[in-house]
Amino acid sequence: MAKPIIDLANINVTFKQGKEVVHAVKDVSLSIEKGDIYGIVGYSGAGKSTLVRTINLLQKPTDGSVTIDGESFFKDHQQQLSNKELQEKRRNIGMIFQHFNLLNETTVIENVLFALKHSKLDDDAQEKKALELLELVGLKDKADFYPVQLSGGEQQRVSIARALANDPEILISDEATSALDPQNTNQILDLLKQINDKLDLTVVLITHEMDAVKRVANKIAVMEHGQIIERGPLQKVFLQPQQELTRQFVGGSLAAVDTLRAFNLDHLADDEELFQLVYNGNNVTKSIIIALYKELGVEASMLYGNIEILGGEPVGTLFVVVKGDDKQRQAAVKFLEDNKVTVTKIDERRIWNE
Amino acid sequence: MSSFLPNVVQLGWGGDNGWGTSIIQTIYMTVWPAIIGGLIGLIFGIALVVTEPGGILENKVLYSICDKIVSVFRAIPFIILLAFIAPVTQAIVGTQIGTTAALVPLSIGFFAFYARQVQVALKSVDQGKIEAAQAIGSTNKDIIFDVYLRESRSELIRVSTVSLISLVSLTAMAGAIGAGGLGNTAISYGYDRFNNDVTLVATLLVLLFVLIIQVIGDLLAKKLNHQDR
Numbered sequence: 014m015a016k017p018i019i020d021l022a023n024i025n026v027t028f029k030q031g032k033e034v035v036h037a038v039k040d041v042s043l044s045i046e047k048g049d050i051y052g053i054v055g056y057s058g059a060g061k062s063t064l065v066r067t068i069n070l071l072q073k074p075t076d077g078s079v080t081i082d083g084e085s086f087f088k089d090h091q092q093q094l095s096n097k098e099l100q101e102k103r104r105n106i107g108m109i110f111q112h113f114n115l116l117n118e119t120t121v122i123e124n125v126l127f128a129l130k131h132s133k134l135d136d137d138a139q140e141k142k143a144l145e146l147l148e149l150v151g152l153k154d155k156a157d158f159y160p161v162q163l164s165g166g167e168q169q170r171v172s173i174a175r176a177l178a179n180d181p182e183i184l185i186s187d188e189a190t191s192a193l194d195p196q197n198t199n200q201i202l203d204l205l206k207q208i209n210d211k212l213d214l215t216v217v218l219i220t221h222e223m224d225a226v227k228r229v230a231n232k233i234a235v236m237e238h239g240q241i242i243e244r245g246p247l248q249k250v251f252l253q254p255q256q257e258l259t260r261q262f263v264g265g266s267l268a269a270v271d272t273l274r275a276f277n278l279d280h281l282a283d284d285e286e287l288f289q290l291v292y293n294g295n296n297v298t299k300s301i302i303i304a305l306y307k308e309l310g311v312e313a314s315m316l317y318g319n320i321e322i323l324g325g326e327p328v329g330t331l332f333v334v335v336k337g338d339d340k341q342r343q344a345a346v347k348f349l350e351d352n353k354v355t356v357t358k359i360d361e362r363r364i365w366n367e
Numbered sequence: 368m369s370s371f372l373p374n375v376v377q378l379g380w381g382g383d384n385g386w387g388t389s390i391i392q393t394i395y396m397t398v399w400p401a402i403i404g405g406l407i408g409l410i411f412g413i414a415l416v417v418t419e420p421g422g423i424l425e426n427k428v429l430y431s432i433c434d435k436i437v438s439v440f441r442a443i444p445f446i447i448l449l450a451f452i453a454p455v456t457q458a459i460v461g462t463q464i465g466t467t468a469a470l471v472p473l474s475i476g477f478f479a480f481y482a483r484q485v486q487v488a489l490k491s492v493d494q495g496k497i498e499a500a501q502a503i504g505s506t507n508k509d510i511i512f513d514v515y516l517r518e519s520r521s522e523l524i525r526v527s528t529v530s531l532i533s534l535v536s537l538t539a540m541a542g543a544i545g546a547g548g549l550g551n552t553a554i555s556y557g558y559d560r561f562n563n564d565v566t567l568v569a570t571l572l573v574l575l576f577v578l579i580i581q582v583i584g585d586l587l588a589k590k591l592n593h594q595d596r
Contacts, residue, residue, distance in 0.1 A: 069502055071498060071501060071502060100504045100505070100506060101504060102504075103501070103502060103503065103504035104503065104504035106502070107502075108499070108502040108503075110495055110498075110499060112493075112495055114493065114495040114496050114498065114499035115496075115499075116496060116513070116514065116517070116518055117518065117593055117594040118517050118518050118520060118521075118591070118592075118593050118594065119517070127500075127503070127505075127509075127513060128503045128504075130505070130509060130513075131504065131506070159593040160593075161593060161594060172499075175499075175503065176502075176503075178503075179503075179504070185502075
């Protein structure tokens, strides 16, 4: 396994609110590898922002350690860097926010130049760099506008240019698309994906919108009550969610369960089994169900089917009841697996009798 | 003119009690405290915002000291402050009476008022902008100058206008320690001697003065604001 670029270990964050102590993040460990687009989803108040703010120590953990790119930022309740060093290190971690947080009394290009204030480049090179970044986000022609003259999506683009000014290795997006309309949201997400590819940037994407994560992330973690309750590669978490909350977030799965329940089958016959089949988009054109019947004479009846676009790839999900004797059913599973279909046996009691 | 406003004309232009002298005294008593008290007030206003709990240079002791100093001087009625700090005035400018002596209490009175106004103006800067600057790796100096002061500049102009106008009304009380000015003319040569025409003209001149400050302030605030559509 590659060395993680972000390594948060046993992070706890508590706040005092009057007399009450709020435990915002509870013993969370999280490793993010270089080049990942790591989505962190959860409802507001789940502790996502607080957790992610410990990466650049905008939020100091109460306990735990923060190691970025092999360098210890925080451990043993102590910041491991001087404030000046921390300021320098923060330039390696870009961050964008829900409300953009641009400086409104300066022009678009001045906003980007503000981030370059401590850069070693001379003035001309800084200006050139700022214009290049604005070109990257598609706003070169609006360099001399003031932020309020731009749309929300454009303002977020400026803040992305600002965040990238010092060639960071990490970009943190804190609900950056939550204040935007769907079209702008998708454009911003695609831009993040494009930057991730082009600049080999590691992206941490906090959001409460599953669609955002589905579109660009390759890994995801689901947070609730200050803890990560589920994590893993996007497709796995998305298609086989283990936790109830995750199922709520991955709407597709909830729809599947609802549909299955609507069939109102009390139980399956002894020679029947319920399977979830997950297959990559490349296999979409072949009909597996027909192949099953032709090759093995096994009947599979489809109860639910759906195709999702996950990380740019179409992924199909089928819920099927396979009918046949033990041997036939085993052969069917093997046949499917040989055809690169992920087969998961679903305990039907969980769907009809819980 | 002399038949409508006989006493106004009688006071004349120059001389110790002349209109020109009073106007210059009022300007003098406005400009210097505005600069001296304004600078100190600005520093205190910034200090209050950056050292407050959750501020970028959080420091409970310093915050508490600044806060108490400002509160105390804000609480003392100016006419009492004039008398109360006479020994300090003596030590600084060598006299307790006259226009120059008034600069000390005026600066102090103005500083305390202005510090609170600056504090409010700076607090109007969205905390998110401060956080974004920190995330970029800005130094505290960058945050104070490029974020707090620059982002609130239009608001700062507005509160400065309000503060200057309140300073003009403080100068009117400075007559109590022989500082002269238009306020003194209105009271000593107008009200006290039943010369209503003098009071009227002095009042109109003060109003004009305030109006000029207000108009310039509004224009500047509008010119420097790019935040509101």
